Amino acid sequence: MIFIQRRYYSDPWLQELHTKVLASRQEGDANLVVLEETIFYPTGGGQPHDLGSINGIPLLDVFEQDGTIYHVLEEALQGDEALCLLDWPRRFDHMQQHSGQHLLSAVFHDCYGYSTESFHLGEEYCTIDLATPSLLEKEQREAEAKANDVIFSDLTLTHYTLESSERDRVPLRKVPDLAGPLRIVEIDGFDYSPCAGTHVKSTGQIGLVKIMKCEKYKGMTRVYFVCGNRALHDYRRKQAICLDLGSLLSVPDDELYERVGLELKRKQDLEREVTELRTELMDFKAQDIVAQSKSPFFVDMPTATIEEAQQQARSILNLATGLVIVSLAQRIVLMHNQPDELHLGQIVREIAQRLGGRGGGSATSAQVYFPVLAEYNQFLDRLKTDLF
Numbered sequence: 001m002i003f004i005q006r007r008y009y010s011d012p013w014l015q016e017l018h019t020k021v022l023a024s025r026q027e028g029d030a031n032l033v034v035l036e037e038t039i040f041y042p043t044g045g046g047q048p049h050d051l052g053s054i055n056g057i058p059l060l061d062v063f064e065q066d067g068t069i070y071h072v073l074e075e076a077l078q079g080d081e082a083l084c085l086l087d088w089p090r091r092f093d094h095m096q097q098h099s100g101q102h103l104l105s106a107v108f109h110d111c112y113g114y115s116t117e118s119f120h121l122g123e124e125y126c127t128i129d130l131a132t133p134s135l136l137e138k139e140q141r142e143a144e145a146k147a148n149d150v151i152f153s154d155l156t157l158t159h160y161t162l163e164s165s166e167r168d169r170v171p172l173r174k175v176p177d178l179a180g181p182l183r184i185v186e187i188d189g190f191d192y193s194p195c196a197g198t199h200v201k202s203t204g205q206i207g208l209v210k211i212m213k214c215e216k217y218k219g220m221t222r223v224y225f226v227c228g229n230r231a232l233h234d235y236r237r238k239q240a241i242c243l244d245l246g247s248l249l250s251v252p253d254d255e256l257y258e259r260v261g262l263e264l265k266r267k268q269d270l271e272r273e274v275t276e277l278r279t280e281l282m283d284f285k286a287q288d289i290v291a292q293s294k295s296p297f298f299v300d301m302p303t304a305t306i307e308e309a310q311q312q313a314r315s316i317l318n319l320a321t322g323l324v325i326v327s328l329a330q331r332i333v334l335m336h337n338q339p340d341e342l343h344l345g346q347i348v349r350e351i352a353q354r355l356g357g358r359g360g361g362s363a364t365s366a367q368v369y370f371p372v373l374a375e376y377n378q379f380l381d382r383l384k385t386d387l388f
């Protein structure tokens with residue numbers, strides 16, 4: 001193990017650093033570099049690794065193995081001097097989310113006794129899994145309010161190391177199984193958590209904690225949340241949606257829900273009315289068709305759906321005995337109510353499929369689709385000339 005100064009702990013605000021290269025080597029496709037000191041946090045404790053550059057070469061990954069921190073670079077590094085530049089917006093975002101997580105977990109623990117079993121800091125949102133099969137909406141609301149109260153109180157965050165014998169000195173929220181010294185992150189008198197991550201200086205820098213939703217997960221409750229800038233971006237996005245919807249429907253956003261409900265109801269009523277009118281129209285059409293022709297009845301409905309074509313065929317067969325052939329765009333629907341042995345599904349399988357059609361059906365009802373227009377026309381011609 002090489003002793004490396006972890007500057008991300010001693011000065012989490014350091015964004016630029018000149019240091020020495022201790023080792024540089026290629027492993028497979030990866031260009032690995034070990035530095036004397038580093039400002040780049042390696043993946044661990046639920047917090048993703050930092051990004052940035054070393055001598056202008058983009059950093060792809062940072063990980064720790066056997067106490068050594070490896071920087072994975074896009075290209076091999078030349079020389080033994082390193083100028084490190086940290087992707088600060090990414091790091092600060094991770095600090096806001098991670099400190100926010102400690103705070104939210106502490107509130108759920110203190111108010112309801114729900115311990116946090118795991119933490120995930122994702123690209124878009126964070127989650128904690130609480131050891132409770134369910135969470136009341138009231139508890140969710142109260143915990144969010146309490147966490148934000150602590151943010152507004154601007155409590156200081158500090159970190160320090162406790163030896164095994166000193167663990168009793170502070171009321172740890174969770175005692176880990178690990179032996180040896182523990183790095184503790186304390187939210188001034190409010191929460192004491194063993195943690196390897198980087199954190200903001202005071203709760204005020206978390207900005208805001210917003211719970212997005214909660215769901216049941218493997219006997220626990222998964223809480224989705226965002227903090228700080230993520231909460232601001234989320235608010236901005238949702239505000240834009242509300243404004244757009246409001247201007248579309250010409251209502252203020254607090255009336256949106258009611259208005260959308262009314263519009264949906266209106267849509268359902270109209271759909272019902274359209275269905276009734278369509279049925280009526282089809283019955284009229286059927287009367288015309290039956291009066292003017294005889295079986296097989298040919299109907300052309302180029303823009304209809306299969307259901308509409310079937311409905312039209314049924315309305316004709318309600319008035320007459322025979323066979324109905326409805327042609328749609330490259331699709332044909334067949335239906336009959338004759339007492340003979342005519343098997344439409346069989347015709348589709350034996351004749352239409354040989355011509356390139358795809359479909360099938362029962363003795364009295366079948367349908368077939370032709371991907372090629374010429375084959376569709378060919379089958380339609382056969383129906384009109386020699387099949388029946």
Ligand SMILES: [Zn+2]
Nearest residue numbers: 045195196197
């Ligand atoms: Zn932590």
